[in-house]
Amino acid sequence: MLTKYENILVPVDGSKEAKLAFNKAVEVAKNNGSAIHMVHVIDTRAFQNISSFDSSMIDEATDNVKKTLDEYLKQANDAGVTNIDYSIEYGAPKVVIAKEMPKRYHTDVIVMGATGLSAFERLVMGSVTDYVSKYAPCDVLIVRTDASNQASQN
Structure with missing residues (x-):
C-alpha cells in the first residue's frame, strides 16, 4: 500500500536540481491533494566572514529569494495546486530543513534535489x-528526474 502524503516540504535554492524537485512535488501534490510548503534557507554563516557586512546584504538576498518563490507559487497555482505557501528561513540549511x-x-x-552546491x-x-x-x-524523496521521470539533460 502506498502512503498518501499530505504535507510536502520542498527546499528550493535556485538550482536546476531544486527546480526538478519543485516540479516533482507539484505533480505529487496534484495526484494526492497534498499541501506544499516551499522553503528557502539563507545560510547566515556565509555572512559571518564578510568584514564589510551590513544588514542590507541579507535584505537584498531576501528580496531576490522572495521573487523566485513568488514565481514558483504562481507556477504551482497555474498547474492547479492552490494549497501551497512558502517561508524564507535563516540559519544552517541542513538543520532547518531536516529538523525544524x-x-x-x-x-x-521532503522532496529535494540531489544537489544544489558545487563540488567544492x-x-x-x-x-x-x-x-x-x-x-x-x-x-x-531525492529527485534526479523531471516530472515525467526522465533523466534531466545536463
Missing part, C-alpha cells in the same frame, strides 16, 4: 541533501 521545518509543518515527505561547497560544508536524508524524521 518538518516539526513546524507536520511534514510527511559539498566538500567544505557537506551535502545538505545527504544530511537531510539521514536526519529528517520523515520520508525524503
Whole structure:
C-alpha cells in the first residue's frame, strides 16, 4: 500500500536540481491533494566572514529569494495546486530543513534535489541533501528526474 502524503516540504535554492524537485512535488501534490510548503534557507554563516557586512546584504538576498518563490507559487497555482505557501528561513540549511521545518509543518515527505552546491561547497560544508536524508524524521524523496521521470539533460 502506498502512503498518501499530505504535507510536502520542498527546499528550493535556485538550482536546476531544486527546480526538478519543485516540479516533482507539484505533480505529487496534484495526484494526492497534498499541501506544499516551499522553503528557502539563507545560510547566515556565509555572512559571518564578510568584514564589510551590513544588514542590507541579507535584505537584498531576501528580496531576490522572495521573487523566485513568488514565481514558483504562481507556477504551482497555474498547474492547479492552490494549497501551497512558502517561508524564507535563516540559519544552517541542513538543520532547518531536516529538523525544524518538518516539526513546524507536520511534514510527511521532503522532496529535494540531489544537489544544489558545487563540488567544492559539498566538500567544505557537506551535502545538505545527504544530511537531510539521514536526519529528517520523515520520508525524503531525492529527485534526479523531471516530472515525467526522465533523466534531466545536463
